[in-house]
Amino acid sequence: MSPELEAQVGVTHDRLTLLFILDGLKGFGPQKFKALHDHAVDVEAVVRNPEHLPLPGKTGDQLRQALAGLTDAERVLAHDRAARQLVSAADRGAQILTYDHPAYPRKVFVSNNPVPVLYARGDVQAWNGGKAVACVGSRNIREPYSGLQSRFAAHAAGAGAVIVSGFALGADTVAHRAAVEAGGATVCVMPGGLDRPFPPENKELFEQLVKTPKVAFLSEFPFGTGASGMNLRKRNKLIVAAAAGVFIGQSSSDGGAMNAFRFALEQRKPVATFLSDGTGDTSGNQQIEAETKVPTVAFPTETNPEAWDAWLSRLS
Template sequence: MERKVIEQVVKDLFFSKEAAEYLGISSQRLNQLVHAGQVIPIKKTPAGSLFLRQDLDERKRNLKTIAPELSTDKDHEKIDLNTPFMHEVMNYYTIQSFFNYSDKKTEPIFKELSAEMDMQQKFSKLIEKVSDRLKLNENDLQKAYRKVVKGFQSLSKGDMIIKKGMKDYPKLLAMTDEAPPYLFLRGNISLLKEKIVSVVGSRGASEDGLKKAHRLARHLGNAGIVVASGLARGVDTAAHRAAIEYHYPTIAVLGTPITRAYPKENEQLQRIISQEGLVVSQFPPSSQVQRWFFPMRNAVMSGISLATAIVEAGETSGALKQADYALKQKRLVFIPQSALDNKNISWPKKYIKREGASKFTRIEDLFVALEQAKIIPTIEEQMSLIDEGTEKVYVHQFK
């Protein structure tokens, strides 16, 4: 390796004290962030830890862009936490906090505990048994539980929590390996029973990409399809705004709790969607936002959808993570011909070879595929709903 390359690599590495100074926090606070999984060192030894500049920069961005908590009305009524079901939910997330927010690790443990004791009791009645069973300190358990309760107190009376297995839990999602045990909802829950198509793409989309996302969401809404997206900057925002603008329902699937807004500038949009559409999250209001939450939400977004359309995406876009989940879940994935023609990216050609992925040149092509999959009525039926002026846009070349 050349010396210049080595020097550049070294510049991007920080010892603990340097990392703390770079973030503008104390070394003690840095250790807390590491313990919570919010900052992950690339190497950890008894002599010290090494941090990568890129990871520290991401932590800085999150601090700047995630709103502390969505503001609420003065007459805000809190959700009733004193019910058997709510005890179960809070007990689950108290235990989950000791397993790095992992449902895969927590679910089997919680199932075992439920077989041994009534997990719908107040945690104070269970803490001794849980402590003994999981070999966890009672004080630590109590502290974790108080944090969960504090987070849940930020939920509004109208917020909903549904459990996998309940009738309102999305059937398509329930059939996937990635289905979370609980979903937190704010808005019109009946939208989960409608036909849903996700529109996703780059946060840094071009002006042309934003227009395409807007147009596609508009026509999906006109065809009776509920548009889902992730409320991120760029394509997601354009898709949501199109649905709102034309008074079509839309679903925002968040990588944060429903009580938080990311990015900050979409706080008002999130509030509008919660009033006119639906906001969905698999993350409890007590959780600290982790970077891996965002790709996790892509699995849920794909899981509630019949298909995913990628409008514009780079080689490392989170939209490709959703495409992976969609194909794994046997969903349709649509890729525009313009992406296949782009010589600067290679992912479209890789995906188009996979079963379930299709290209489209015009919006009409995508609708034909949706028709063939029996997701929407025939094109003739759809065209009869569109006036002459709109029809010209409907068949516009999607390039």
């Protein structure tokens, strides 16, 4: 693996191999990686000598034992996997972001979901240009909510906010398109590898946006990974982690967008929506209105830039 290719992608083959080795250990999730970083303990030191792992108690003992028991075959597997990912990233002009990469999104690092390896295509600085706002909602979003979703996203993007969404049909696509048309930045968080656009109905949009300034595609899933129900849920958690607040234009109480609401509660992030119209399509909006665990607001179902600005200004 040439130094030029490693520099192009943003991580060395050796380092990515070490990260894959640790990621392959049962129970070694994002918070464990963050603990290493916070204790200034390098992954190489831990893999070479498990006693350097700064985790106490039974969990720490189990992980040290697992590290000590790593086989040559497991190391070779991680080495080969890292090589494939580096080549795939280079072929697509992508970056592989670790905590030390200057483009790694700070909001994700300080969240409860500090994914140690992220894959990015497009303008990898897009999410560092301003306050990030998650804009999600129903795949079957309808009027007046679809128009309001578009106007809110365009207004926020025009005011300098970065619109983060999941590239799904419906509300997500509405938000991404509105941000781009307003000349703002948007981040498309994907539920699979960045070589597998999902949903397939948005493949043409993917090919268009990946070449558009101020647009980035972000995923925690390696190249070659397909979308799945679990990955869609993880995608929603990453959307919330990358944002200062969550805006849900329209959702039923059992809609997929409510996963983002639950992750916002878990991550203690403000949530906004529009007032429910009393139908099942907006029963999720009504649930958000009634929530007291985090600051929530339900905007009137009319264009209201002053109220939107007031909410946006409160996001940290």
